[in-house]
Amino acid sequence: MPEFPEVETIKKGLTKYLVGRTIEGVKIGIPKLFAGVPKDVIGAKIKDVERHGKGLIINLSNGNSLAIHIKLTGQLVYDGPDVPKTVQRSKVRIGTLPNKFSHVIFTLDKGSTLYYNDPRRFGWIKVVKTTEVGNLPFFKGLGPEFNDLTIEKFAKILSSSKIAIKQLLMDQKRISGIGNIYANDSLYDSKIAPDKAANSLSSTEQKALFNSIKKVFGEGLKYGGSSELNYVNALGEDGSYQDHTLIYGKQGTKCKRDGSTIKKTYLGGRGTYFCPTCQK
C-alpha cells in the first residue's frame, strides 16, 4: 500500500519533474475526486512538493495548494519530453496514458502532463489556500512523522495506550506514515506479537521495534516502494518491495527464523501476518 516509502518516493519524483512548471489546464473526469475549481490552479507555477504522513501537498505560486491523498489505488504519473527513454512505465498497472482510470488530468507547459489515475476512486485532490492546508481534517489530525521521532518520544507514544501495538503503529493520529505492510514487517523483524498491548512492551522491545521500523522503511525506499496493488512512482515505474517483504502476504510459508508456519489473522479488520512461535 502507499505508506511512507511509497509516498516519499512519489514526492521525490514529483519534485524533480514538477517544480517550476506551469499548470495550463485541468480535465476532471470524476468530480468527486477533485474538490475545487480549475481556475484556482490554471496559470499557476508549481513551487514545491511536500509530504506529510501519506498525504501530498503541491504548493503553487498563486497562494493555493493541491492537497492530495492517493489512498489505496491512486497514482500520480508524470509524462513529458524530459522523461528519460530508459524509464519502463508499468505495463500491468498503467498500460497506456491516459487510461480509463485517468480521472483527473493536469496539462502542463512544454507538452507535459500529470495524470491522476485511481481505479477505486478512494483518493482525493483538494484545492485550498496554502495557509489553510493544515486545517483540512486529514492534515490537522496527523501525528508526528515516524522519522522525526526519537526513541524517547516513540516510547512515550507506545506507553500511552493499551491498544494492540500493530493498531497503534497504523494510527495516523499517533504516528504518521506507517501502514499495513510495514507494520507487519517491522513487528516480525522485532519479534513482537501484533496483538500485544502497546504499553506492555519492555524498553528493549521498544528499541527493537523503533530500529525495525527504520530498517523496513529503509528497505521500502531502497526498492522503490511496494507495488503489490496499484502503486507506481511519479514516472509510472513499479516498485519491488513486494518481492522483499519479511512477512506481509506470506501466510502458509515457513518462518525464516524458526521454520514455523506463518499465520494470517485479522486485527482491527486488517490482514495481520505473524509467526506464532518467534513473535511474543
Next chain:
DNA sequence: TGATATGTTATCTT
C-alpha cells in the same frame, strides 16, 4: 459470482 483488499472517516459501543 461473491469474497477480498485497504487508508481514512463516520458511527456505534463500552
Next chain:
DNA sequence: CAAGATAACATATC
C-alpha cells in the same frame, strides 16, 4: 466524554 471497536466507502480482481 473518551477510547476503542466496528462499519462504511468503492470497485477491480481472482
